Amino acid sequence: xxxxxxxGTRDILPxxxxxxQYAEQCxxxxxxxxxYKEIRIPTFEQTExxxxxxxxxxxxxxxxxxxxxxxxxxxxxxxxxxxxxxxRSYLENGMASWPSPVRxxxxxxxxxxxxxxxxxxxxxxxFGCEAIGAAGPAVDAELISLLQLYFQTLGLKETxxxxxxxxxxxCRGTYLKILRDYLQPHLADLCANCRERFEKNPMRxxxxxxxxxxxxxxxxxSQLEYLCPDCRTHFDGLRxxxxxxxxxxAVDPRIVRGLDYYTRTVFEFVSGFVGAQGTICGGGRYDxxxxxxxxxxxxxxxxxxxxxRLLMELAAQNIELPGTQPMSLYLxxxxxxxxxxxxxxxKLRQAGIxxxxxxxxxxxKAQMKYAGKSGARYALVLGDDEAASGAGRLRDLQNGExxxxxxxxxxxxxxxxxxx
RNA sequence: GUGGGAUUAGCUCAGUUGGAUAGAGUGCCAGAUUGUGGCUCUGGAAGUCGUGGGUUCGAGUCCCAUAUCCCACCCCA
Numbered sequence: 001x002x003x004x005x006x007x008g009t010r011d012i013l014p015x016x017x018x019x020x021q022y023a024e025q026c027x028x029x030x031x032x033x034x035x036y037k038e039i040r041i042p043t044f045e046q047t048e049x050x051x052x053x054x055x056x057x058x059x060x061x062x063x064x065x066x067x068x069x070x071x072x073x074x075x076x077x078x079x080x081x082x083x084x085x086x087x088r089s090y091l092e093n094g095m096a097s098w099p100s101p102v103r104x105x106x107x108x109x110x111x112x113x114x115x116x117x118x119x120x121x122x123x124x125x126x127f128g129c130e131a132i133g134a135a136g137p138a139v140d141a142e143l144i145s146l147l148q149l150y151f152q153t154l155g156l157k158e159t160x161x162x163x164x165x166x167x168x169x170x171c172r173g174t175y176l177k178i179l180r181d182y183l184q185p186h187l188a189d190l191c192a193n194c195r196e197r198f199e200k201n202p203m204r205x206x207x208x209x210x211x212x213x214x215x216x217x218x219x220x221x222s223q224l225e226y227l228c229p230d231c232r233t234h235f236d237g238l239r240x241x242x243x244x245x246x247x248x249x250a251v252d253p254r255i256v257r258g259l260d261y262y263t264r265t266v267f268e269f270v271s272g273f274v275g276a277q278g279t280i281c282g283g284g285r286y287d288x289x290x291x292x293x294x295x296x297x298x299x300x301x302x303x304x305x306x307x308x309r310l311l312m313e314l315a316a317q318n319i320e321l322p323g324t325q326p327m328s329l330y331l332x333x334x335x336x337x338x339x340x341x342x343x344x345x346x347k348l349r350q351a352g353i354x355x356x357x358x359x360x361x362x363x364x365k366a367q368m369k370y371a372g373k374s375g376a377r378y379a380l381v382l383g384d385d386e387a388a389s390g391a392g393r394l395r396d397l398q399n400g401e402x403x404x405x406x407x408x409x410x411x412x413x414x415x416x417x418x419x420x
Numbered sequence: 421g422u423g424g425g426a427u428u429a430g431c432u433c434a435g436u437u438g439g440a441u442a443g444a445g446u447g448c449c450a451g452a453u454u455g456u457g458g459c460u461c462u463g464g465a466a467g468u469c470g471u472g473g474g475u476u477c478g479a480g481u482c483c484c485a486u487a488u489c490c491c492a493c494c495c496c497a
Contacts, residue, residue: 004470004488059495063421081497110497115421117491126497193494209493258496275491282497306497334455364455372457383455397457 008114008122019311019321023154024107027127027305030150031105034142036129039104041085047075052293053084055260057200064112078111082128083261083286083302084293090132091295101133118275118312125307128283132290135299137234140265140285141241143303147269147281148247154310155319162252163242163267164224165235166203169288171228176202178221186216203256222253234264261286265301273316274309281305326375328414330397331357332367334383341382344407351411372397378414380405 005011012020028038047067054061066078079085086104089095095102106128113122129146131139144161151159167175179202183190187198191210198205206217227235242249249267257266266284274280283303290298314321329348333341341357348355356374358367364381371379379395386392386407393402394413405413 007488064495112496114495115493116489117493120496124497128497204495276493277496279497304497309497330457332456363450365457366450368457370457379457381456385455393456395456400457402456 006122008116010121015323018324020307022321023307023311024127026153027105027107027150030146030153031129033149034103034146036103036105036131036146039086039089039106041082041089041106041108042079043109044076044078045085045088047077049084049088049293050077050080053087053261053289054081058258058260060112060259064114066111066113079108080112081110081259082106082108082126082304083130083289086128086130086302087132087286087290087293087295087300090130091290091293095132096296096298101131101139103129103131105129117277119277119306119309121308126304127307128302128304130300130302132300133298134301135287137237137241137265139301140238140267141245141247143283143301144242144249144267145245145247147303147305151269154314154321156314157317157319158271160270160272161247161249161267162255162270163238163249163265164252164255165227165231165264166256166262166266166284167223167227167231168263171226171231172223175221175223175226178226179203182220183216189216204258207254207256224251224253231264238265257282257284261289261292263287267303271309271313271316274312277306277309279306280309280313325354326377327354327356328377329353329355329410330367330371330374330376330379331355332364332371332379332381333358334364334381335387337382337384337387340387344382344410348411348414351415353411353414380410382407 031038047065050065051061056062060080065080068076070076086106090102106126108126108128109123110126111123114120116122129143131143144163148159148161166172180198183198183202183205187195190198190205190213191208194205194208194210194213197208203223205213206220208214208217224235239249239251252268255266255268262284264285264287267282268279269281270278271280272278281303283301285299285301287299288297289300290296331341331345331348338358338361345355345357356371356376358370362370368379376397379397380386380392381395382392390408391404391406394405394410395402
């Protein structure tokens, strides 16, 4: 074998593709129930969109983007996430004039040049939603409830929702100052990473897994204590909404999303099964993003759901998604009747029946073996007798029972028996 | 960018202190008296032992490099 799928990418093969189709279809159905319409956006965008949208200082932009010059010497980047592209499209297509809020969902691949590990790929799949134009906490609760319903519908037994508020630019500024003041005396005791974070993004220190850093941050002031009145009202409003919807959640001040655009509400659905990459789904409010990329100040909120991680979680919880529908009929051919078999298959398929037949001139026995392995519900042999009489025996492969059937009535017969 | 483990048939894996044509299970294909699957039996195809160097009379086995996979740090979905 000379070629292999590039590092961090993988082939998704049958029967796994059937589970993907189911997960996708189910997500589309739930989104429709909440009024979210599908949007499809380009796989790559101008690099600057992500620099301004996702944020120049983030790891994602600084070291994980697939960036290249096109033949016109324009810097392009394979999307590392979906929100920036959706918001660009919102502005470019004047969706501000659509009935508000604009509710969109997507199913896309994203690309990040990272070291691969469990639940983390360089090309990965995200389902996501964006609700643009509504400022109050009701949208936040709507999106979270959408996710909850999706997980519930798939059959996920345990979901762990964590929420936090990281404030707005105003109260975050004052909070960061207070946090720095608190950490300053302990600066020498922090790990090397955290000493760097101190200037760049001190909030991430709270998220550090080093035990020494955790001890220090144990007593650190929390953003939640320093929310401005508006952010406080918003957060309390969300909590009230979640409670009245009966959605269990935990407030986790350690949730600090790594993308610059997040404001106020941030949330995660976390799993214990996916390894170190426990976040199946992450999202939050981005009230400054649209302005950041050149539009009018417009509130928005969204989430992205890691499809690979979701499917891993389902597997870990022993939840099987429906697989490929097997054929309803295998048409075996005996003797020189391939042409008649082909014609019969064609008629059956036009009538909506899933049917396979031999294409390799195999022995009848080999064909029956194949039919058994294929999971087909029924088999029927087309040979000299059937070709002459126009009638055959329909064999139920689950119990071996056979019953006579006229070939001309096969479609009706199969439609009846398989839908019953 | 850093660290640990791995890489032998399509898949899961054996392979002794370095020794002759590299094995098993499973899967695939074919057959077990001429028109019927699952069980059983028989046979067959299928490997540049990740790749490139080195040590040696001799390397799947030892050494170096490199790629890829898995896991973790970091970060995120």
